[in-house]
Amino acid sequence: MSAWTDRILQEFPADLSRFWIACDPDDLLLDERILHGLRERGFEVLPFEDPVAFRTEYEERYRAAWDRGEEGTSKALVLQLRGTDLNTLPWDYVRMGRKVSLSLADLFPRLSYGVIRQVDSEHHEALFLAHNKHATQPLGEGATKDFILTHIFRISPYLLGGSEDFWREVLRLHYRGAGLPNLLAKHVAAILNDTPLGDLPIAELLSSKNYTVRAVQDAWGRFLAQYGIQSDRTSNDDSAEALPEVSVPFEHPDVRLITDTMFLEGTLQPVATSSSAADLPDWVRVGVVADPQSFGTLVSEGAKKIAADLPTVEATHRDWVETARRLGEVISRLNGLSTALAEPIQPQVRALQREADERLKDWIVRHYADLSSLPAAKGPVMVHHVPRYLALRRSAGEDRVALLVFDGLAMDQWVQIREHLADSIPSFSSDDSGCFAWLPTLTSVSRQALFSGLKPREFANSIEVTSKEPSLWARFWQDHGLRPSEIYFQKGLKNTGQLIELEEVISRPSTKVVGLVVDMIDEIVHGAMLGKRGIAGQIKAWCETGFVEKLVRLFADHGYQIYLTADHGNVDAEGIGRLNQGAVSEVRGERVRTYRSESLAASVPAEIDAFRFDSAGLPPDFLPVYADTRGAFVPKGDQIVAHGGASVEELIVPFVKITMTRTAT
Template sequence: MSAWIDRIVREFPSELSRFWIACDPDLVLLDTHVLQALRERGFELLSFDDSIAFRAEYEDRFRSAWDKGLKTPADALILHLASNGSDQLPWDYQRQARFVRLGLADIFQKLSYPALRDIGPEHYERLFEAHQAHATQVLGDAATKDFILTHVFKMAPILIDDETAFWRELLRLHLRGEILPASLAGRIAATLKAKPSFAQLPVKRLFEDRAYALRALQGSWRDYLTIAGASLAKMKGETSSVEEQFVIPFDHPDIRMGIDTLFLEGALTPVQCASLPADFPSWARVGIAKDSSGQAQLVAEIATNVAESLPSQDASHRDWFALARRLGELLHQYFGLPADLADAVAQDVRQAQDAADDRLQDWLRRHFADLPSLAAANGPVMLHHVPRYLTYRRGKGYARQALLLFDGLSIDQWCQLRRRLTERMSTIEIEEGACFAWLPSLTSVSRQTVFSGLKPREFASSIDTTSKEPSLWAKFWQEAGLRKNEVAYLKGIKHRDQLPTIEQLVADPAIKVAGIVVDMVDEIVHGATLGKRGIASQIENWCDTGFVEQLIELLINQGFEIHLTSDHGNVDAVGIGRLNQGVLSELRGERVRIYRSDDLAASVPENLETERFDLPGLPTDFLPVYPKGRGAFTGAGDQIVAHGGMSVEELIVPFIRISSKSLNDEK
């Protein structure tokens, strides 16, 4: 156990109480390692976000069992309050519980509290170790920021003395996928502003805004290729794009390494070139679009790299998001290959998929139960966090929010959409992220979490239908302070001829939040006969209609910031045998079956390879049974595309911010 975890868990002596109230305004407890340590000691944490939802879960799972002397799901319960004040809590909670107050100012006594507030819980462990080892005196605000940059983000602004060092540090930050808080980015800018070589660089924005930094790298790369003598090709349908361009020393070995990785992971897009000079540097070919045979070789290399660099059992959810994006980019490139070349590398790709799925499932059994409670200010960790994250964005000045839910869209299929958007829309900015869907990854379960902001057990009465989504969406936003006429919801959107209906709805200036379900991908998936490769081809044809970019443009023109996500992905699966159980199973999907009691769940024939994975966020009488691996409850050997299970492709879905470049520049 680390010193940080020991420092936190010792606040909760298990023998003193079975019910605790943690006043935690700085979200100290909302870290996967801390939550895991508490869970291993018999504690379960529930956030007090909704008093009614908390009361229902507390009464059902804990208090009634305590009163009857029965065993509870955990030995002790922690009510997590994201504030210092407990006056809002019911009197019976306060009477029964033992209080703990946690705050960064008390834990990091030698650091400036205002400088600490911007960093997230995922950094507290590293900061605590550094604080214990290196903080020898009380530090002011500026010195605390330097301390955090040095010991947490491994950056020393005072040592950035030339452009090579600047771009090297910037690449290292964005390669790690870390988010640098605005205050720390501002500290770097303040340190560098006196140096002439950085006077024209937007230092703060490059460090705090990954989407902007990648856009600058992409534009500068195109400029570098031109200077190097390459003749750039004009792609069909591509619009002229005005990217930020800077003089970057791409030839320097330290910069090459970072650029190479960004291209391989899909963060940067290789450029189509009509011709290259004879002396064109070989290392730079990673950023040149390849012919089909070269692309197939690259796919095999990426697949091997993915299989050999999987997150560990102690990895964070952010590590899995990064892996899912790499795997999605790999599959996007794989499905784009001609069939004969794809067959040649199919085994490499399948090995990467299987290795990732096996590792993820082991990780889920250890960590999934903690994900619903994690902080989501920097982006949702799970789909039920999405509405609250949108309220956070509204508070940041983005008053009009549009949530586009592309039903059934996996990350590899998002990569298709992204490529088309970046080719055809030069005026938008795309910031890519990911989040976890709910298990089982069925529409009626996972999609409802997006529009309700609730965990599945909190909408148990409608868990087998999506008919309640409009009212759940409206209810969330009314509780967040909006009026009913300021909230919109549409579903069943597929084609261009529906765009006028959407435009008429969102043109109303009263509408502040719009939730729109785009069903086309899910429809394609359920009708698929040629696997995910065939789906990729059909999505390409759908994109050719211009629907996606016209929908985005429509919403951007009406002043909306757009967040695009999915309720689940999809996966190529192989039948292990049919389950002919009549009405024993309540919900019957190819990748999961739902039963209402342990006896019914145990009725699955022993000759079928299945597994159970029960979660506290599901209703107590909602018991999923999954086929192992990439199996499906269909005829043995049948090849299908399905969802409902816990593969990387099904469970980790895109979460994308799309906004106007001009609006972001103004802000």
């Protein structure tokens, strides 16, 4: 346990009270390390967001058991209030609850509160140690910025004297997934404004990984032109966000080391060329694909890099999202190889997938229950956070929002579609991230959560069907102030013929939010005969019909901010034996079975390689049993593509912000 976690947990002595009220304006409790520490002590944290939903959960899961003298779901419940005004709470809560106040201002008294509240919670632990050791007197706003840059991000803008120093730090930041908060990035830009670096878009490069990758990708194309190698594609043509032509010192050893890794893991895309420059240095070849064999080497080396850096049980959810993204890039590249090149590499990648799945399974047991309570202000952590995040984006000025849910889309399949869009639309740009689906990763569970903004226990009556999705989507947005005429929902999109009717609806000035289900991927998956490599070929053919680029162009042309995600992914699986239980199981997926009682869930034969894991957000009478590792409840040895389980490729799905210019009219 860290000093930071101990400092927060000391506010909650065990056995002092069953019901606590934490005034927490900075969401300190909604940090996965804090949540895990509280859970280990028997405390459950429940944010007070919807008074009706909170009371329902409080009465059913906690108070009823406590009144009977039982422990209930947990020993104690902490109501997390995002503020300090207790008058916003029901009187009976205030009367019964033991009050605790937590704030960054109290925990970092010698730093500027306005600055430290911009720092992500993952840095609080390091900042707490640095504050206690090095902050010997109160610091103003500017000095606090310098303090954080020095002690947390290991950057001193006053020492960035040359281009090599600057680009080394920019790439190092983004490779570690730790871009600077906007406030700090602008501070560095102001300091460097009067230096030779002042012509660069410093703030954007330091804060946005997406912007930096696009700029570096363009710079790589121009760098290769020195050797007579022309890039077929750059991201700068008519870009939705104009990129200056920056010069990156790729020859510098520190810069070269990071860019090598970014090419291997798929963050940067190597340039395909039919010609080979005789004087091309060996270190440059990682970013050039002159023949199919070199692409196979790239896949193999990328898999090695990921295998050496798999998250541990103590990792954060961000670590797992980044691993899923990197793995998706490698799998997509593998599926794009010819059979002759892919076959020697497949055992290596399969071993990586199995090891990643085993580690994720161990991590889920300890941390999955904490994810649903994490804040969604900077991006959804789980799929049911997506509507809330979109509502925040509308409040921030994105008046028209489109959510495209590609049913069953795995991370590697998004990579394939993304590359097709980038080739087809010069102005296309995507800011790629990911979020966790709900377990079990079934459409009726996870997709309903995605469109409703609710945990599955909150739609228990419809958890086995999807027919309620339109009304759940409408109810969420009406609760956020929109009229029915401003909300649209449609399922079953898959071909260009359907876009004429869609355009008629989304072109209306009154339409503000659109939720769509694009279900072609799921249909392909359920009919797959040749595994995920075969699916990649079918997705390629589907993309070539022009549907996907016409869909995103349509929304861009009508002024929508486009977000794309999935309800679950899919995975190659092997049969471990059928479960011949008749009507005992309520939901029968190839990777999961669900039951309505403990006795029925326990009826799975012992010789079947399966395991139990009950998610906290599921209804109490909805009990899943999962096929272990990459198994499926089909005849032994059968090879299928399926979903429902807890593998990396099923559980962590893309969450993407798509940006592009409107088509001239």
